[in-house]
Amino acid sequence: MREISLDRLRTLVVVAELGAFAEAARQLNLAPPTISLHVAELEARVGAPLLIRNRNQVRPTAIGETLLARARRLLADADQALDEVRRQVEGLTGRVRLGASTGAIAHLLPKALEYLQGQHPGIDVQVQVLTSQASLARLRDGSLDIALVALPQAAGKSIRLTPWRRDPILAYVPARWQPPAKVTPAWLNQRALILNDSSTQLSRVTSEWFAAAGLYPEPRIELNYNDAIKRLVAAGYGATLLPQEGEASEPHPGIARRPLRPGLWRHLGIACREAEMERATGFVLEALERLRQ
Template sequence: MREISLDRLRTLVVIADHGSFADAARQLNLAPPTISLHVAELEARVGAALLTRTRGQVRPTVIGETLLVRARRLLADADQALDEVRRQVEGLSGRVRLGASTGAIAHLLPQALETLRVDHPGIDVQVQVLTSQASLARLREGSLDIGLVALPQVAGKGLRVTPWRRDPIMAYVPADWQPPARVTPAWLAGRALILNDSSTQLSRVTAEWFAAAGLYPEARIELNYNDAIKSLVAAGYGATLLPQEGEVQAHDPRIVRRALRPGLWRQLGVACRDGEVERATGFVLEALARLRQ
């Protein structure tokens, strides 16, 4: 059984609105025989007359009125669907799925989201808390559009990773420990530590910093939630090493932040699928690029 064409339904609606086959033909830029053929096909499809001609005026039958109600709704839905797709193609709206660590989400991403809200209010950024490896895996499987990942990373086929930021890693220490102006591996290794777990790039960078001084301390606890780590530092539970991440808010007076000697850096990159991206994704990438260091 053949489906009813939206073009045929549109023809029926225009005829009903203008009360004339000839006017409908001009409105739709179709030949009059084509208009008649559309109506004939619809009537053959439903098995009943849809229009009547009285004194030169074309009017819908009762069955025609029933079909017209549905036809107007279907045509409106189709027009709305095409408009939504057009807006996404033009980058006026759309959904972008982004993965990042809790630290990047809390301290870096809000600046990019504020820019997007002003410049592209129709774009919906769905943020997911993910490790770098999880972000890359989801990019490969197509369930993520952008990932903020710790460098270095092997992107793999079909992905590209662009260097984005280089933020200093700092020591966060309970204030009553009275740390030196610059914290060294030797000073920190003998104290209780709260560190990221071994699945993270930050953990590997931190371990290499200690190892360069011949030290291999064990953490008192391992967490991947930076704000929770800072809360534990404030409670005097231990010290930690975390990226500064452009923080501007007032610090907890129970925590002292110190630079490291030798210095240590956390590098971030922006990962996405290789090739041309959707315009909404491109606008998010542009907003992130403004935060590049």
């Protein structure tokens, strides 16, 4: 069964509003026979007359009035849909799906989102807490648009991965432990540790840092929520290694923060698909670039 064309419905609405086929033809920039054909096709599809044709005026029938009411709503919805799509194509609106760790979300993203809101208030960034590997997997399957990931990573084809930030990794130690000015692997190895689990890049980086000194510590607990880790450090439960993210604000009074010897760094990258991206995604990348180090 043939569907009703929106063009035919628009013709019916214009004819009914102007009350004349000739006037409708001029407004729609169509030939008069085309206007008549559109109405005839609708009447054949409905199986009943839609217009009463008098010499001086055309008026809708009762059935025509019913169809006109629906047609006006359908045309308004179609126009609104096209306008929304146009605005998204132009980058005035849009939804961008971004994956990142809790630390990046808490300490790095707010500045980028504040800038984005000022420049492009119609763009909605939907943030998901994900590990780097999970973010890359979602980029590949199309369920994510941008990912902030710890480097190095094997991005694979179709994914563009660019370096973004280089943040120092510091020791966070209970203040009452009175740590030295610079913390070494040997000093930390003698104390209770709270570390990220082996699924994270931070865990691999810190394990290599200890291993270079011939040490392989067993953490007291493994946890991937940095704010929770810092609370445990402040309570004296153990020490940890975490990147300094964002501004170098002072930690909790119960925490002493110290640089490491040898130094250690956490590298972050921005990942996105190689394919042509929507303008909204490009604007989010532009906001993130402002935080590049």
